[in-house]
Amino acid sequence: MSGNVGHRGRIWFQAMTGQGDPQAGDPGSVLAAAANVGGQTALFVCVIPNPQSRFPCVRDGQVGLEEAYSLASHIWETVKADWEKPQSQKRPIIAIVDVKSQAYGRREETAGIHFAAAVSSDAYASARMAHHPVIALVVGHAFSGGFLTHGYQANRILAFDDPGVVIHAMHKEAAARITRRSVADLEQLGHEIAPLSYDIHDFAKLGILHELLHVENPLEPTSADVATVSRAVVNAIDDARKGPTDLGVRFLSDAAKKSRKAGIEARALMEKQWSQA
Numbered sequence: 001m002s003g004n005v006g007h008r009g010r011i012w013f014q015a016m017t018g019q020g021d022p023q024a025g026d027p028g029s030v031l032a033a034a035a036n037v038g039g040q041t042a043l044f045v046c047v048i049p050n051p052q053s054r055f056p057c058v059r060d061g062q063v064g065l066e067e068a069y070s071l072a073s074h075i076w077e078t079v080k081a082d083w084e085k086p087q088s089q090k091r092p093i094i095a096i097v098d099v100k101s102q103a104y105g106r107r108e109e110t111a112g113i114h115f116a117a118a119v120s121s122d123a124y125a126s127a128r129m130a131h132h133p134v135i136a137l138v139v140g141h142a143f144s145g146g147f148l149t150h151g152y153q154a155n156r157i158l159a160f161d162d163p164g165v166v167i168h169a170m171h172k173e174a175a176a177r178i179t180r181r182s183v184a185d186l187e188q189l190g191h192e193i194a195p196l197s198y199d200i201h202d203f204a205k206l207g208i209l210h211e212l213l214h215v216e217n218p219l220e221p222t223s224a225d226v227a228t229v230s231r232a233v234v235n236a237i238d239d240a241r242k243g244p245t246d247l248g249v250r251f252l253s254d255a256a257k258k259s260r261k262a263g264i265e266a267r268a269l270m271e272k273q274w275s276q277a
Contacts, residue, residue: 008140008164008218009061009098013046015221016096016230027066029053032074034091038234042092043078045071047099047150057105063146064103068116071150072123079127087131092237095124095151097138101171102145117149124153133240135233139218142167155240155247156210158232162218165200172198194259207256210236 010031014020017035022028029050034041049061058064063071075093082090102108102117128134136142136151138159147167151157159165168175175196176183190197194205204212213232215225243249250256251264 007049007098009046009096010048011219011221012098012137012139012229013044013048013096015226016094016233017044026070027053029058029061029064029067030070030074032070037092037094037230038237040092040237042094042237043074044094044096045074045150046096047071047146055103055105055107057103057108061098061100061141062103063099063101063117063120063149064105064108065111065113065116067103068113068120068149072120075120075123075127079123079130079132082132083130088241090130090132092133092135093124093127094233095134095136095154097136097142097147097151098140099143099146099150100141101143102149117145120149121153124151128153128155129245131241131245133237135236135240137229137233138165138167140164140166143171144169153247155243155245155249156236157208158211158213158229158236159200159204159209160218161200161212161214164218166198167200167203168198205255205259207253207260208250210239
């Protein structure tokens with residue numbers, strides 16, 4: 001029960017904010033709103049499909065030029081407005097994620113999709129380093145550059161424990177072509193190598209997720225579902241406020257220490273060499 005890509009994003013943006021229309025000046029593919037969560041005002045942002053977009057390659061929920069720049073604009077507006085506030089009063093930024101990928105197209109490449117994606121990623125990272133708790137709530141798909149542009153720079157990443165949720169660098173069919181395997185072979189390999197798996201439980205073993213959340217129906221959330229998710233978001237905000245602004249927490253969990261042992265050791269050796277250079 002996965003639903004169309006982007007559909008879950010709109011559903012959960014409306015459920016969390018009570019709003020569902022783009023702001024004036026934004027493309028029809030970007031939703032942004034200030035809303036209350038746990039007694040504090042947060043900025044919620046989401047990318048959704050826009051069948052009427054003038055850029056065909058974003059009509060199915062991809063993150064393109066307009067989407068990336070719009071996200072960055074809303075985030076920087078929040079950062080600048082809160083610049084002089086104490087850390088405890090800086091507004092959380094909640095990225096609701098259900099994106100197919102970044103926009104692959106000649107127009108996007110010519111106009112600098114790589115730069116637009118970098119601008120959005122930088123906005124999220126800058127907000128995080130300026131002590132805004134940045135929380136990514138993955139309610140559907142989080143693929144490739146779409147996730148890198150929208151959500152991956154978050155202090156904490158939450159995801160639904162649901163078959164319709166997938167976090168991966170590449171769509172399954174594309175990955176099969178690149179690795180010269182059948183989809184069936186790729187799926188079998190995913191059972192043995194967690195980073196290749198498309199199962200959210202295997203992704204959780206990498207230590208990147210803060211929490212897996214259970215909701216009864218991601219496509220038709222009940223008030224209890226919304227309350228559960230809101231509590232999890234508030235807890236993630238509180239946890240982010242207590243921790244450092246970097247992403248080192250992703251290496252500290254028991255899951256990461258087990259599944260990413262070699263990577264952690266290599267990182268430690270590189271840091272040692274760097275400090276001695």
